[in-house]
Amino acid sequence: MNKLVLIAGGSALVYAGLALLMGVLPGIELSRTPAGPGVEPLTPLQAEGRDVYVANGCSYCHTQQVRPLPQDKIFGRASAPGDFAYQTPELLGSERTGPDLTNAGVRQPSTVWQFIHLYNPRAVVPESIMPAFDWMFKVVDQAPAGTTPVPLPKAYAPAKGVVVPAHQAEALVAYLLSLKQPALPDLATHDGGSAMPGVSSASPAGAAVASTAAGAPSAGPVPATGGGDLAKGKALFTANCAACHQANGEGLPGAFPSLKGDDVVNDADPTEQLHAVLHGLQGARVGGVVYSSPMPPFGAALSDADVANIIDYERSSWGNHGAPVTAERVAAERAKGK
Amino acid sequence: MSQILGREGEHRAQASVFVAYTVAATLWLLFATAVGIVLAYKFGAPDFARGEFLTFGRLRPIHTNATLFGWASLALVGLAYYVTPRSCGSPLYSAKLAWIGLALFNVAAVAGTIALDLGYNAGSLEYREWPWPIRLIFLAALAVTAWNLIGTIARRSTEDIYLSNWYIVGGVLFASIFSLVAILPWYQYGLGQVSVSGYYMHNAVGMWFTPLTLGMLYYALPKTLSRPIYSYALGVFAFWTNLVFYPIIGSHHFLFSPLPWWLQTTAIVFSVAMLVPVWGGSSNFLLTMRGRLRDLVHSYPLMFIFVGVIGYVVGSTQGTFEAFRSLQEVWHLTNFTVGHSHLTMYGFVNFAIWGGVYALLPLATGKAPGPLGLSLHFWMAVVGSFIYVISLSIGGTIQGLDWMRGAPFIQSVVDIQSYWVWRGVGGVLMFLSHIVFAWNVWRMCFGPSAEAAPLAAEGAAV
Numbered sequence: 170m171n172k173l174v175l176i177a178g179g180s181a182l183v184y185a186g187l188a189l190l191m192g193v194l195p196g197i198e199l200s201r202t203p204a205g206p207g208v209e210p211l212t213p214l215q216a217e218g219r220d221v222y223v224a225n226g227c228s229y230c231h232t233q234q235v236r237p238l239p240q241d242k243i244f245g246r247a248s249a250p251g252d253f254a255y256q257t258p259e260l261l262g263s264e265r266t267g268p269d270l271t272n273a274g275v276r277q278p279s280t281v282w283q284f285i286h287l288y289n290p291r292a293v294v295p296e297s298i299m300p301a302f303d304w305m306f307k308v309v310d311q312a313p314a315g316t317t318p319v320p321l322p323k324a325y326a327p328a329k330g331v332v333v334p335a336h337q338a339e340a341l342v343a344y345l346l347s348l349k350q351p352a353l354p355d356l357a358t359h360d361g362g363s364a365m366p367g368v369s370s371a372s373p374a375g376a377a378v379a380s381t382a383a384g385a386p387s388a389g390p391v392p393a394t395g396g397g398d399l400a401k402g403k404a405l406f407t408a409n410c411a412a413c414h415q416a417n418g419e420g421l422p423g424a425f426p427s428l429k430g431d432d433v434v435n436d437a438d439p440t441e442q443l444h445a446v447l448h449g450l451q452g453a454r455v456g457g458v459v460y461s462s463p464m465p466p467f468g469a470a471l472s473d474a475d476v477a478n479i480i481d482y483e484r485s486s487w488g489n490h491g492a493p494v495t496a497e498r499v500a501a502e503r504a505k506g507k
Numbered sequence: 508m509s510q511i512l513g514r515e516g517e518h519r520a521q522a523s524v525f526v527a528y529t530v531a532a533t534l535w536l537l538f539a540t541a542v543g544i545v546l547a548y549k550f551g552a553p554d555f556a557r558g559e560f561l562t563f564g565r566l567r568p569i570h571t572n573a574t575l576f577g578w579a580s581l582a583l584v585g586l587a588y589y590v591t592p593r594s595c596g597s598p599l600y601s602a603k604l605a606w607i608g609l610a611l612f613n614v615a616a617v618a619g620t621i622a623l624d625l626g627y628n629a630g631s632l633e634y635r636e637w638p639w640p641i642r643l644i645f646l647a648a649l650a651v652t653a654w655n656l657i658g659t660i661a662r663r664s665t666e667d668i669y670l671s672n673w674y675i676v677g678g679v680l681f682a683s684i685f686s687l688v689a690i691l692p693w694y695q696y697g698l699g700q701v702s703v704s705g706y707y708m709h710n711a712v713g714m715w716f717t718p719l720t721l722g723m724l725y726y727a728l729p730k731t732l733s734r735p736i737y738s739y740a741l742g743v744f745a746f747w748t749n750l751v752f753y754p755i756i757g758s759h760h761f762l763f764s765p766l767p768w769w770l771q772t773t774a775i776v777f778s779v780a781m782l783v784p785v786w787g788g789s790s791n792f793l794l795t796m797r798g799r800l801r802d803l804v805h806s807y808p809l810m811f812i813f814v815g816v817i818g819y820v821v822g823s824t825q826g827t828f829e830a831f832r833s834l835q836e837v838w839h840l841t842n843f844t845v846g847h848s849h850l851t852m853y854g855f856v857n858f859a860i861w862g863g864v865y866a867l868l869p870l871a872t873g874k875a876p877g878p879l880g881l882s883l884h885f886w887m888a889v890v891g892s893f894i895y896v897i898s899l900s901i902g903g904t905i906q907g908l909d910w911m912r913g914a915p916f917i918q919s920v921v922d923i924q925s926y927w928v929w930r931g932v933g934g935v936l937m938f939l940s941h942i943v944f945a946w947n948v949w950r951m952c953f954g955p956s957a958e959a960a961p962l963a964a965e966g967a968a969v
Contacts, residue, residue, distance in 0.1 A: 187755065198699070254698075
C-alpha cells in the first residue's frame with residue numbers, strides 16, 4: 170500500500186504542483202492584464218455576433234493574434250497584452266487557413282462586402298474555400314422596408330426573390346466590423362512596425378517587406394519614375410483591392426464599382442484616383458450609381474511607391490489607358506492632406 | 508472447485524469489460540474519421556455538405572473531440588482494464604465501476620457531439636469545446652476509472668507495482684487534474700485564458716494519451732515477445748522526467764503571442780528537455796525488440812507496436828524542433844501543425860493501441876482475427892498516414908514560405924490545394940483501414956474461437 174501511495178500520490182502531487190505553476194498561476198496573473206488604451210468592450214449586438222463566431226468555429230481557420238513578425242504586418246500591428254482584456258473566451262486560434270481577423274473591421278469596412286462574402290465567399294473571392302453561411306440569410310420576395318437586399322452576383326443569387334440577412338448574420342457582421350486595433354503610440358518603435366491600424370502592404374519580396382517595416386508612409390529612396398513595377402502592382406492589387414474590385418477589375422454590379430474603362434482611372438490627371446486610394450471614399454457616385462460601401466483609406470498602410478504601383482497597374486490593365494503616376498506624384502498628393 | 512469457478516467468472520467479467528470498451532471505441536473511431544473525411548473533402552469542395560449542421564467549424568471540433576475522448580480514451584481505458592489486473596495478479600476491483608465509467612464516457616461523448624453540432628461550443632478552445640457540464644461528466648468518468656484502477660492495484664498479489672501501472676494510474680490522475688484546471692473559470696479571462704489554453708491543450712495529449720499508451724506498451728510488448736523489458740530503471744526514469752518536463756511546455760503553442768516572453772522561452776527550453784524521456788522511453792522499447800526482427804515481421808501486433816514506437820520518437824522529436832522560434836516562424840499557424848498532430852496521435856497513439864488490442868484482446872477472448880484483415884489494416888493505415896503527414900508537412904511549409912515572401916494571402920490557399928487533395932487520399936486509406944479494424948474487432952469479440960494464441964496462429968515463434 171505504501172508503494173501505491175508513493176507512486177500514485179507522489180506523481181499526482183508533483184503534477185498538481187506543476188499544473189498550478191504553469192496553468193493556474195499564470196492564469197490568475199494574466200487575467201488581471203488591464204485593457205490597453207482605446208480597447209473597448211463590445212456592444213450587445215457585437216457580443217452576440219461573437220457568440221455566432223464561436224458557435225460556428227470561425228477561429229479554427231482565422232486567428233486573432235498578430236505576431237511581431239514581418240509576414241504578419243499585413244494584418245496590423247503586433248498584438249499587445251492589453252488587446253485581450255475583454256476577450257473571453259479567447260479567440261487567438263491555432264491555424265490560419267484564412268487570414269487573421271484582428272483588424273478585419275479596418276481592412277474591410279464594407280457591410281455589403283461582408284454580407285456577400287458571408288453568403289458565399291466565392292462570390293467575391295473565387296479561390297476562397299471558406300464555407301458559405303447562406304443559412305444565416307433569408308430569401309424573401311421583397312425586402313422589408315428599411316432593409317437593403319444583399320447585391321449578389323447573378324451566379325450566386327437565388328433564382329427567385331432577394332436575399333436579406335437574418336439576425337445572426339447582422340450580429341456576426343457587426344462583430345467583424347468591430348474588430349479594429351486601437352493605435353499603440355508607445356509601441357510604434359518597439360517592434361519596428363507602424364502603429365497605424367489598417368492594411369499594410371503585401372510586397373512580393375522580402376526586401377520590400379523590410380522597407381515597409383521601416384515606416385510605411387515615408388518610403389525611402391524610391392526608384393520609381395512612373396510606369397512602376399507592374400508585377401508588384403498586381404500582387405498589391407490582389408492583396409488589397411481585388412476582394413471588392415475583383416481580379417478582372419470589373420467590381421460587382423450594384424456593390425462595388427468597376428475600374429475597367431472607368432473615367433477616373435483613365436483620366437490623364439490622377440488627382441481624383443490618388444485621393445480615393447490615399448483617403449478612401451464614402452457614398453461614391455460612379456457612372457450615375459451611388460455606392461453605399463465605404464472604401465477604406467490606404468494612405469496609412471501603403472508607401473508612396475506601393476500606391477504608385479497599384480495605380481499604374483490599374484491604369485494599364487483591363488484595356489485601361491491612364492497615364493502612369495510616380496511615387497513623387499503620390500508624395501505630393503499625400504502632402505496636400507485630405 | 509468453487510474458487511476455480513470464481514476465477515473463471517472474474518476472467519469472463521474482465522474480458523467483457525475489455526470487449527465493451529474496445530467495441531465502443533471502435534464505433535467512435537469510425538464516426539470520428541468519417542467526419543474527418545468530410546472535413547478533408549470540404550477543403551477541395553467548400554460547397555459540399557453545406558448548411559448549419561454540416562458546416563466546417565462545427566464538424567472540426569466534433570472530429571477532434573470524438574477522436575480524443577471517444578476513440579482513444581475509451582480504447583486506452585479498455586486496455587488499462589486488462590493490463591492492470593493482469594500485471595497485478597489480482598481481479599479487477601469492480602467490474603460494475605468499469606461499466607459505470609463506460610456509460611459516463613459515452614454519455615459525455617454523445618452529448619458533446621450533439622452540443623457542438625447544435626452550436627453549443629464552449630469557446631472554440633482546442634479540445635475543451637464541450638460545454639462544461641458535459642466535461643464534468645467526462646471528469647466523473649475519469650474519477651471512477653482512477654478509483655477502480657487504484658483499488659485493483661491496492662489488492663495486487665505482487666510485492667512491486669509493475670511499471671505499466673505507474674503510467675496508467677498516473678495518466679488517469681493527471682487527466683483528472685488538468686480537466687479540472689480547464690473547467691474552473693476564475694483565472695480564465697482574456698490573456699489569462701490563453702495561458703490556460705496553452706497548458707491544457709498540450710497536457711490533454713501528453714499527460715493522458717502518452718502515459719496510458721506507454722503503460723500499455725510496457726505490458727503488451729514484453730508479453731508478446733515473451734521477454735522482459737530491456738530496462739526497468741530506464742522506464743522509471745522516463746516516467747519521472749516526462750512528469751516534470753511535460754507540463755511546462757504548453758505555451759509553445761503560443762509562440763510570438765502576447766503571452767509573456769519568459770513563459771514562451773521556458774516552454775521552448777523544456778521542449779528540448781522532452782528529448783530525454785522520449786528517447787529514453789522509445790529506446791527502451793526498441794532495445795526490448797532488439798534481435799527479434801524475425802518475430803516482428805511475422806507478427807502484426809508487433810508490427811503495429813513497432814510503428815507506434817517509431818511514431819512516438821519521430822513525432823515527439825519533431826515537436827521539439829517545431830518549438831524553436833526560428834522554425835515556428837515558418838510553420839506556426841500552417842497545416843504543418845495538423846500533420847504533426849496526426850503523426851503523434853495517429854502514428855504513435857493509434858498504432859500502439861492497435862498493437863495492444865491485437866496482442867491482448869485475443870488473449871482475453873480466445874478469438875483471433877485473420878491474417879488478411881490484419882495485413883489490410885496495417886498496410887492501409889501505414890501508407891495512408893504516411894501520405895497524410897508528408898503532404899501536409901510539405902503543404903504547410905509552402906503556406907509558411909508564401910506568407911514570409913509577402914505573397915497575397917489567397918496565394919497560400921491556392922498553393923496548398925494539391926497537397927490537400929493528397930491529404931484526402933491518405934485520409935481515405937486511413938478510414939478504409941478503420942473499417943477493416945472494426946471487422947477484426949468483430950472477429951476477436953464475436954467471431955469463431957481460435958485454438959491457438961494469435962502469435963502461434965501467425966506461425967511465429969513464441
